[in-house]
Amino acid sequence: MTAPAQVIRTPHRPIPWGKILAWAALGLLLFVTLFPFYWMLRTAFTFPTAAFKNTSSLLPVQATLINLQRVLGMIDVETAVKLGGTGQSINFLMALRNSIIVSVLIVAGQIAFCAMAAYAFARLHFPFRNQIFAIYIAALMVPAIVMTIPNFILVRTLGGLNTFAGIVAPTILMTPFAVFFLRQFFLGINREVEEAALIDGASIPVVFFRVVLPMTVPALTTLAVITFISSWNNYMWPLIIGNKENVRVLTVALGVFRSQTPQGAPDWTGLMAGTTLAIIPTFILFMVAGRKILDSIQFTGFK
Amino acid sequence: MTVQATAIPKLAAVSEPKRRWRPRETAFALLFILPSLIGFTVFYAIPAVRGVFISFTNWDLLTPAKSVGLANYAKLLQDPNFWNSLKVTVYYVLLNIPLQTVLAMVIAVMMSRLTKSIIIRAMIILPWLMPGVVVGLLWLWLLDPTIGIVNVALRAIGVGTIPFLNLPKYAMPSIAMINIWQYVGYTALLIFAGLQSIPGSVYEAASIDGASEMQMFRRVTVPLLRPVLVFVLVTSIIGSFQIFDTIAITTKGGPVNATKVLNWYIYEQAFNRFNMGYATAISMVLFLILIFISLMQMRLMRAGESDM
Numbered sequence: 001m002t003a004p005a006q007v008i009r010t011p012h013r014p015i016p017w018g019k020i021l022a023w024a025a026l027g028l029l030l031f032v033t034l035f036p037f038y039w040m041l042r043t044a045f046t047f048p049t050a051a052f053k054n055t056s057s058l059l060p061v062q063a064t065l066i067n068l069q070r071v072l073g074m075i076d077v078e079t080a081v082k083l084g085g086t087g088q089s090i091n092f093l094m095a096l097r098n099s100i101i102v103s104v105l106i107v108a109g110q111i112a113f114c115a116m117a118a119y120a121f122a123r124l125h126f127p128f129r130n131q132i133f134a135i136y137i138a139a140l141m142v143p144a145i146v147m148t149i150p151n152f153i154l155v156r157t158l159g160g161l162n163t164f165a166g167i168v169a170p171t172i173l174m175t176p177f178a179v180f181f182l183r184q185f186f187l188g189i190n191r192e193v194e195e196a197a198l199i200d201g202a203s204i205p206v207v208f209f210r211v212v213l214p215m216t217v218p219a220l221t222t223l224a225v226i227t228f229i230s231s232w233n234n235y236m237w238p239l240i241i242g243n244k245e246n247v248r249v250l251t252v253a254l255g256v257f258r259s260q261t262p263q264g265a266p267d268w269t270g271l272m273a274g275t276t277l278a279i280i281p282t283f284i285l286f287m288v289a290g291r292k293i294l295d296s297i298q299f300t301g302f303k
Numbered sequence: 304m305t306v307q308a309t310a311i312p313k314l315a316a317v318s319e320p321k322r323r324w325r326p327r328e329t330a331f332a333l334l335f336i337l338p339s340l341i342g343f344t345v346f347y348a349i350p351a352v353r354g355v356f357i358s359f360t361n362w363d364l365l366t367p368a369k370s371v372g373l374a375n376y377a378k379l380l381q382d383p384n385f386w387n388s389l390k391v392t393v394y395y396v397l398l399n400i401p402l403q404t405v406l407a408m409v410i411a412v413m414m415s416r417l418t419k420s421i422i423i424r425a426m427i428i429l430p431w432l433m434p435g436v437v438v439g440l441l442w443l444w445l446l447d448p449t450i451g452i453v454n455v456a457l458r459a460i461g462v463g464t465i466p467f468l469n470l471p472k473y474a475m476p477s478i479a480m481i482n483i484w485q486y487v488g489y490t491a492l493l494i495f496a497g498l499q500s501i502p503g504s505v506y507e508a509a510s511i512d513g514a515s516e517m518q519m520f521r522r523v524t525v526p527l528l529r530p531v532l533v534f535v536l537v538t539s540i541i542g543s544f545q546i547f548d549t550i551a552i553t554t555k556g557g558p559v560n561a562t563k564v565l566n567w568y569i570y571e572q573a574f575n576r577f578n579m580g581y582a583t584a585i586s587m588v589l590f591l592i593l594i595f596i597s598l599m600q601m602r603l604m605r606a607g608e609s610d611m
Contacts, residue, residue, distance in 0.1 A: 022413050029410060030426055033488060036441050037429070039452055043444065055450040056459070117339035124332035125325070132336070139347045141597050143545050145566055145586045149573050150350035150357060153364075173342025204331040233434035235548045240574050251436040255552060258440060268444050275437045282432050290425045297428070297489065298496040 043272035044068065051269050067273035092274055094245060095253035099232060100281075102167050102249055106231040107224050109172035115220065117174065118182035119208055123194070133183070136176040144236075152240055162244040171231065178223060185219040186212070222292040225285055232282060250278045358584040363577045375584035385585060387560055388568040391475065395564060396543045398479035404536060406483065407490035412524070414491070415498045424495070427488035435485075435548025442481045443468065443553050468553055471561035478562055481549055486542075490535055497531030498524070537600040541593055565589050 043051060047062035054061045069075050073091040120126065121133050151170055160166030189212065197207045213220075235251045242248055248256070254274050258266060286293065358375055362368035379385050414423070430438065445453050446467040454464050467477040501524065509519050525532075547566040550556065556563035556571070563571075565585065573582035 019417070022417055026410075026413055026417060026423070030423070032484070033427060033430060036445055036484075039445060040441055052450060055452070055455045113338035113342070116335040120332040120335035124328055124335065126329045126332035126336075129332075132340070135348075136339075136343060139343070139351075141541075141593065142347075142351055143541075143586070143589055143593055145545065145569055146354050146583075146590050147347060147350040149569075149579060149583050149586060150353040151346055152573075153353075153357075153579065154345075154350065156364075170342075170346040173346075174339035176343070176347070179339060204328060208335075229432055233432075233436075235434065235436050235551065236570070239551075251434050254436050254440060258443075258552060266443075268447075268450075271440055272444065275440050278437055279433055286425070286429070286432060291421065293432070294421065294424055294428070294492070297492050298499075 040272050040275055043269055044276045046269055048267070048269045052265070067269045068277070071270055071273045071277065091245070092250065092253060092277055095248055095250045096277065098164075098242075098247055099250040099278075101164060102238070103228050103231045105164065105168045106171050107227050109168070110175065110178050110227050111220055111224055113173050114175070114178035114223075115182055115213065115216070116208070118179050119186055119212060121179065122183045122186035123191075124204065133179075136174075136179055139176045140180075148237065148240070151237075155241055160241070162242050162247050164242075164247055166241045167238050167247060167249070170237065175227075178227065181223055181226075182216070182219060185216060189215055218292075221289065222296050225289045225292055226296060228285065229282055250274075254278060354583050354586065357579055358587050360580045362579040364579060365577070368580070371580065375581045378581065379584055379588065384560070384563070384568065388563050388565045388585075391560070391562065392544060392546075392564045392566075395475055395479055395546060395562075396540060398476055399482055399543050400536065400540055402479070403483045403487050403490060403539065404532075406487050407494055407535070408532075410487065410491035411494035411498055412520070414495055424492060428492055429488070430485045431489035433485070436552050438481060438485050439549045439552030442477075442484070442549075446477065469558060471558050474554055474558055474561045478546075478549055478553065481553075482543075482546065485549075486539065490539060493535050494528065494531060497528050501527050533600060533603045537596060537603075540596055544589065544593060544596075 042058070042060050044067050045060035045063050045065070046067075047064045048067065050061035066075060071092045073093055121129060147170070155161065155166040155169060158166075160169065193215075194207050194211055197211050198204075202210070233251065234249075235255070238249045239252050239255065243252060243256075254271070257274060258271060357368070359370055359372060360368040361371045361374070410427070445451050448454055448464055448466045448469060453467075457463065457465060465473065467473050505523055505527070506519060509523050514522065545566050546564055547570065550562050550564060550567050551570075554562040556567045566589070569582045569585050569589070572578045572585065
């Protein structure tokens with residue numbers, strides 16, 4: 001019944017050009033945002049020598065898995081050279097392992113220690129509480145490079161160069177952002193449950209670990225995801241502290257791979273296979289916890 | 304909402320009426336903050352202060368540091384490379400920030416009108432979650448003069464090859480473009496979050512009064528969004544001044560110093576030439592520039608609060 005009525009009314013309603021234009025613009029934006037990722041995959045699955053011959057094919061040329069196998073060290077160097085790769089032995093498997101070790105250590109330490117600190121700043125009373133917290137926040141303003149040089153000297157003096165300890169040291173105990181982030185959550189939690197537990201005679205650590213922490217799991221997961229991604233992406237610090245292969249993380253390994261081009265032109269298919277591997281963990285986390293990341297952007301701008 | 308904006312009011316919110324310290328509570332509290340306090344003291348507070356001292360020495364890691372007074376700062380004023388780095392950094396910030404902020408604003412307004420789809424929002428921030436190293440490598444490949452797809456496409460439509468990262472005059476605009484690609488979605492979502500907090504009734508009132516779309520944007524959206532915009536601008540300006548990863552992977556400061564930004568110059572002085580004293584002095588100058596920007600922000604913030 002309503003359909004004919006609409007047909008009659010249509011000519012009177014102006015075509016929403018504005019809306020169509022806006023959708024087109026949004027479509028263009030999504031294309032520009034996503035196309036580079038597609039091209040990364042397309043190149044990673046292209047046969048090494050074919051990448052130089054067929055440059056415009058939208059699909060992988062002579063689709064193959066050998067680039068991934070090469071960067072994971074599953075093909076020996078001579079075979080890789082014959083296939084058109086560089087003569088450099090690249091072992092991203094080791095770098096992948098190192099990145100996981102570093103990021104997991106930082107996440108575990110930072111979450112545990114910052115949750116404790118944030119709870120103390122939000123709920124407990126102790127001398128100079130607000131002053132200490134204000135100093136933490138002030139440190140958010142200091143550019144990283146100011147601390148990087150003295151921290152490098154400190155780690156070097158303590159013999160921490162090319163060790164995992166040296167790479168995780170500055171961020172495993174705290175970052176001002178993590179303390180700030182969790183304190184905000186603790187301030188938002190209803191006090192009544194805690195106070196009831198305290199009146200029942202529970203001690204502060206019991207209240208914190210048994211009552212408060214279980215209520216904070218969502219915030220802790222959000223922070224864990226954010227912390228994991230930012231330590232996974234970190235470049236300058238691991239570059240200056242851990243350039244030896246046994247502790248070299250993925251970002252540093254990619255940088256090394258990029259600057260070593262024995263055959264003149266960069267090994268693009270190998271590089272794109274390496275970058276594909278490097279973003280898989282972030283991608284998985286994003287699939288699982290994308291909403292949390294989006295919500296945290298609404299909550300606070302993190303960087 | 305924002306790091307700086309919420310920190311200050313919440314500080315006041317926790318200070319309850321004075322009460323006597325309970326020794327047990329204080330003891331547990333100190334135990335709880337101890338790890339973070341150690342981390343902060345050793346890796347934030349002491350290094351920041353130590354940096355000031357190092358900037359007054361000629362330390363090269365090999366021989367013991369000797370105090371040279373203000374010599375590093377005097378040298379800096381005479382160093383054409385330092386001035387070039389400062390110029391190049393400011394040039395980058397000017398290329399990056401206005402375009403990125405305007406684009407982000409347009410995207411945010413567009414999204415708030417068209418769709419609240421979480422999938423679209425998720426896709427838009429994807430580049431921001433990637434390591435700077437990956438973004439640098441990816442664009443190095445896309446923009447390759449001979450076989451990169453962008454140049455292949457430009458040749459196909461008759462524009463011809465553009466040596467984006469290989470020519471001094473194109474290098475910095477290309478770096479700015481790459482970083483806009485990485486950060487514009489994130490910036491748009493911050494602004495989008497701000498837009499969501501403006502009550503719909505304000506727009507209804509404006510439209511009843513006969514305001515046009517353009518008038519509503521200028522008279523309602525922009526003023527109410529000012530605190531968010533100021534936060535976005537300042538954090539992205541501070542971030543821009545510290546650009547490193549993209550340049551370290553793509554141009555390494557070249558061609559002919561065209562992209563040798565302050566952070567890269569400091570890195571080169573400290574870790575390639577081991578001029579720790581001089582590098583630290585330059586980092587202090589960068590710090591002063593950023594303090595100046597933060598102070599400007601606080602003034603703007605206060606001006607922005609009265610709007611709603």
